[in-house]
Amino acid sequence: SGIPGTEVSINGVAVPVTAEPSIDVKVALASVPFTRWASTLCPEFSVKQIHLQSVDMFGPRVGFLKLRAFIVDTATGKQVPGIAFLRGGAVAVLVVLECEGEEYTLLTRQPRAPIGIHRFPEIPAGMLDGSGHFAGVAAKEMEEETGIKLDVDDLFNMTEAIYGDRFRGMIPSAGGCDERLHLFAHRRSVTRDELDAMQGRVHGAVDENEHIVLDLVPLADLDLITPDAKALSALTLYRRLRTQGKL
Numbered sequence: 001s002g003i004p005g006t007e008v009s010i011n012g013v014a015v016p017v018t019a020e021p022s023i024d025v026k027v028a029l030a031s032v033p034f035t036r037w038a039s040t041l042c043p044e045f046s047v048k049q050i051h052l053q054s055v056d057m058f059g060p061r062v063g064f065l066k067l068r069a070f071i072v073d074t075a076t077g078k079q080v081p082g083i084a085f086l087r088g089g090a091v092a093v094l095v096v097l098e099c100e101g102e103e104y105t106l107l108t109r110q111p112r113a114p115i116g117i118h119r120f121p122e123i124p125a126g127m128l129d130g131s132g133h134f135a136g137v138a139a140k141e142m143e144e145e146t147g148i149k150l151d152v153d154d155l156f157n158m159t160e161a162i163y164g165d166r167f168r169g170m171i172p173s174a175g176g177c178d179e180r181l182h183l184f185a186h187r188r189s190v191t192r193d194e195l196d197a198m199q200g201r202v203h204g205a206v207d208e209n210e211h212i213v214l215d216l217v218p219l220a221d222l223d224l225i226t227p228d229a230k231a232l233s234a235l236t237l238y239r240r241l242r243t244q245g246k247l
Helices: 025-030 032-040 134-146 158-163 192-198 219-225 229-243
Strands: 003-010 013-019 045-058 061-073 078-080 083-086 089-099 102-112 117-122 125-127 180-189 212-218
Touching: 003 025, 013 025, 025 032, 025 045, 025 061, 032 061, 032 083, 089 134, 089 192, 089 229, 102 134, 102 219, 117 212, 117 229, 125 134, 134 180, 134 212, 158 180, 158 229, 180 229, 192 212, 212 219, 219 229
Parallel strands: 013 045, 089 180
Antiparallel strands: 003 013, 045 061, 061 078, 061 083, 089 102, 089 125, 102 117, 102 212
């Protein structure tokens, strides 16, 4: 169903595209979420047809895109699940604050309607802007969400250190979403007064309707305090890198 669209080249093959009537097909196909997804499909996937189901605009750019693709696995000749929610890459930062011989980490608590939780604890994070400047975006999100100003050199890219070019970030939901998270770490020593001043502070980008409350917790208890996939993944990488002496 849906209005006729156009064709898009995937792995050198012209693939027909249709869309729901409300969708501007040219804008959707030129968007960062779609072009990045199409360019990363492995050659074993033979894409026969794509139907664009919905698009959410973030101002002038495509923020989220949902599609259904008819894809055949050339190795087996069988159809593979092709429903995908495209939101692109994101960054997240594990902040480690050392104070009087103890390590603490910084969580943000904000409303998360998709999971029905009013103040969900998670590590600072944000969507990539398409520039490819992962550390720069991470530093910007840190300042917006926590008030902490960082230089790019203050951030350590843990996913890159662990995976190199094999994987472009941590993948939280491979069965339905293209999201890849670049996980960074930032360590610094702080005084007790600096630590206390962070607890309970309110931050967030007003133009993005963010209302974020900061929560300081012992790093050793992070996995007991939150089920946030970003936090748990970042903690795992952090511990491995610390054990290896790389961080």
